[in-house]
Amino acid sequence: MTTLEKNPTPTESDLLPLTGPRLPTYAPALVAVAALALGGVLWLVLGSSVALSAFVAAVVFVVALPSWSRAVEGSRSAVDRLVAALVWVALLFAFVPLVSLLWTLLDKGLPALSPEFFTFSMRSVFGDAQGGIYHALVGTVLITLAATLISVPIGIFTAIYLVEYGAGNRVAKTITFLVDVMTGIPSIVAGLFAYALFVLFFGPGVRMGFGGAVALSILMIPVVVRSTEEMLKLVPDELREAAYALGVPKWRTITKVVLPTSMSGIVTGVTLAIARVIGETAPLLIIAGKTDSVNFNLFDERMATLPVFIYYSYTQPGIPAAPGYERAWGAALVLIAIVMILNVLARLIGKAFAPKTGR
Amino acid sequence: MSSTDTAKPRPPKGEPPVKRRSPERPGDKIFKGLSFGAAMIILVALAGVAIFLTVEGIPGLGASGGAVAGEANFLVYAGRLVYGTLLAAVIALIVATPLSIGMALVISHYAPRRLATPLGYMIDLLAAVPSVVYGLWGILFFGRFMGDIYVWLEANLGFIPLFSGPAATGGRTILTAGLVLALMVIPIITAICREIFAQTPTLHQEAALALGATRWEMIRYAVFPYAKSGMVSATMLGLGRALGETMAVAMVLSASGTGVMTLNLITTQNPNTIAANIARSFPEATGLSVNVLIASGLVLFLITFAVNFAARAIVARSGKRLNA
Amino acid sequence: MAKSIDVSDLDIYYGDFLAVQGVNMTIRARAVTAFIGPSGCGKSTFLRSLNRMHEVIPGARVEGKVLVDGQSLYEPGVDPVAVRRQIGMVFQRPNPFPTMSIYDNVLAGNRLNSKKLKKSAADDIVEKSLKGANLWNEVKDRLGKPGMGLSGGQQQRLCIARAIAVEPQVLLMDEPCSALDPISTAAIEDLIHDLKSQYTIVIVTHNMQQAARVSDDTGFFNLKGAGQPGHLVEFNPTEKVFANPDNDSTEAYISGRFG
């Protein structure tokens, strides 16, 4: 074979060992422990700051393991180990603040929670009197619900148009382009727009929950369109053709075959879109306003919402400030809990609606 | 296209019962009308936003003096804000992109499945944490933590212009804002990258492994080339979010008016971002100042749009290349 | 360069599930060994365990011994990367790297191993490997084009070229022709025949005629029963397996009376 001529030392290649020297399996753990120990020494004995010690420990880990590997295993393994070390350190670095955020939230938010916190409003509450977020919960639920009722039909129908009817024609392309543009609307601009729109109809100084719902819809529609569009595209054309071949009209094919097939994905997308807008603050600040009392009417007067409540509880905590801050943390915890429940719900619904494959 | 899609066989003339035989056809028409109408609503809404921004913003373009916070004219005013907006977003991306890719790799390729699944869930949850919560945490916890680091940076790395100080011991600097933004976009970039990494065809990954590639070489040869465009667009989407983020920056950042144009990241003198400036100044704004703020909103809108559009274009182009 | 492979008492697990049980065989050097058997009987799994590719699937593990020229593949110190470097693999479906040209695809394995490859040396390797894969004449004028632009059979031969470019000692082929038309299949079979002089080749196939045509030894895998692990029923020279098998079920399978 020609290779034999090319290869100056064929025998060597033949003997190329499978068992190159390797680091013991516990090597990464060992280096990690050593690095942590060094960081610990820096922190506890030499009094460096936590951040610096952690940073040094990370650097030591990322440098030491590949160096050791290079000495024992050769450069390719060293690079492999370097990357592995880097991605794990990246994970840690990104997770530490995220965990800190959740921890802070639990730590400061939990003390605020009580039955009254959920059933009381802030009406006539000042100082350290017992207040609650009931009014903001009601507002958030109603406004988000209204935004969903506006966005979901528009979003899903638009996606249907794009995938089933438009399919590449110029109108569809334009709409796709515009939906992209819409995803770029900063939330505060959506709020300003909703305010200007409602001033046209209801006069200056208008505040109503429905305005907030409109502002949120502007943020929500593109998300719904995008996710639904993706899901509809995933439905294989064979299914549609199978339905057409049975003489089913197009719209029934869509409602009976295409939508059910992609239902789990659509529901998931919608729920995630809700989770995305339920925490919006800036637009609601402008158009839904702030009140202390419960308001069930979307079309009249101000409506409190959780994000706005959090914002004002922080910026205007009142005198004394501590209860205000505590309520802000408590409300933030509740808001996150709602968002998380929605996320989990989305997954469950997604699973429940998913076509049963028998696996 | 309406003519082709709704074209239906004409019933023979003079036979009314035939018409009644196909009750679905009106359904088709209605359904198509509904979906077309929904698409049109988007068009109208967007036109509304654009008209509103332009009509309300144009008077602001010619403003000077007090309405533009004492700057020479709108361009200078907007320029400073754009600088701050971009600086914060760039900081966020520089920090977030490598971390996100690392995290996504851990989830898709490094972690055992038992760990990877909960990690993935957690990332998705974090992507939905409201910005006001990030703001609260950033100001009451993270800022103070960073303050100590800034003091250290000034003392030890002060010779680098970025850290020349004087350090803001409260930590409410553009760097802190950028880092909080980074935290906010990490889940977004990670989630998208993870999806893309997971979609890399096993065939290609196995091909690389069968050639004797190490895990990293396999990722470099089989995963990254495949995922490159997706990674770019994920980053761009993260950039879009970082640019438009309002409340977290407004709460964390200590900036006055339009801020200062400086590269010094750790002082008390900080650039301001467009969105934060709107949120902060809108309540006290009257008359022409409102127009100026809306005009700056228009500028932000254009920037984020450009970023989003670039992301889509990159994805579309590489998608074409892969399919070709 | 070719090496023989000794397998003794090999059990392959996916998590707790025992997929393949108690395989013993000796795969001769410079010969073609074929594995046949019904779907799901563990042929591919066993094949992948020969270069530790099955480890790509989470939870997969192996008990028993695989010796390549006396060196155990599953010793604690063995680097799977080094194993795969020497035991190449061709997959069921052609999988050239979509982002690389034909030229780069061939060199993908070499680029991993040596940092710098001289242009002339690289050209040599590409030409030699493509010639080795009987593809050179078809693609020599468009080496810079994407590998995905080739036909299915050409793509598969490109993958073979890529596999032999790193000069492995063993070449594993997992149903390399199942996605190809008869003409492409014939081309691959010819190629296998040529390659036999330098490589130890192990091929999994569903096509018994193919096994009969290309292989020197044949192993028949079967399930002991539904839900039971797969096992090696018979391992003999191909002629014997097809003419006068030791085992009844082998004969039943080969003659199409299986089931």
Added chain:
Amino acid sequence: MKRSSYRRYLVPGVAALALTLSACGAGNEDSGSDADVPAGTEELSGTLNGAGASSQESVQNVWRANFQGSAPDVTVNYDPVGSGGGREQFIEGGVAFAGSDAYLDDDEGQLTDATERCSGTSPIEIPAYVAPIAIAYNLEGVDDLQLSATTISGIFNNEITTWNDPAIAADNPDAELPSDTINPVYRGDASGTSENFTEYLAAVGEWPHEPSDEWPATGEAATGTSGVIEVVGGTAGSIGYADGAQVEEAGLSTVSVAVGDEFVAPTPEAAGAILTASTPVEGRDEVDLAVDIDHTTTEAGVYPIVLASYLIACQTYEDQEQADLVKGYLSYILSEDGQEAGANDAGAAPLPEDLRSQAADIVDAITVG
């Protein structure tokens, strides 16, 4: 997908939602309170919206709480959107009353616009919330910092940069001043606090800038009163200015400011005293109680840096309900109980008695027109 599986999830969801909604009012909303309010309040009903200065937020909270307590059918909202926003919304008719850290003037035609909004009658302006602007500092080991106006303006204009500067030492002969750098903290957002503080600096200190609601000099910016308190409290060596009541609540040390020959601490009483020492704005209608704060006063016991925040309302409203609500609410604020509640629970300086009764009479005359 079978229809029944949709229903399986839909029905409980709708039911849960309906339950939530029918549960209705908040647990604390039907309880009355025993606050003393002017007679006739109980019969009022409706929603009264106000908006404006965030400085009034805490005192408005107290007043609203007490007022709503005795008028269960009334909801009073106060959007702390800022003085400018409050004035604008009032002029546009979006709110029935506004809170503003500055009185209306015709620099941008707002006084005229407000008169137009009030059907041609002069708007009512009452300095209902007077509070000291405290200069808070964070300096370990120094408890009773005393500063003269010149020194204060030097500090905030970055001319005095260390705590042991001779100018500070001269005001504080007994204190042990460290050599730390001074970190001046200011309001980054436009605010009446900045405006009043710079007015004081311009009037008495050697301050080179014009008074403005936007801080003109450099330093560390912070958003909102709470932001300033946050930064000063969290940053050693810093000094900032913020609403006195909230500074005191936060437990920060405050500067005693030189007035005449003595140093005065920022107490509500000392702040309220300045209203008597100041002069009414010329050429205003008798319902317009706007005053020009005299920061240069040397009168004993007067704290010279104050925020006088106005309540702005109309003499006549087109709507009976609005007129009644405004009248009822403002009457309560200007009642002795309202003033006392404001002082006790929000740190507001009670209005001097003659001013209070004058304002109460004005509010009493609010009519439907």
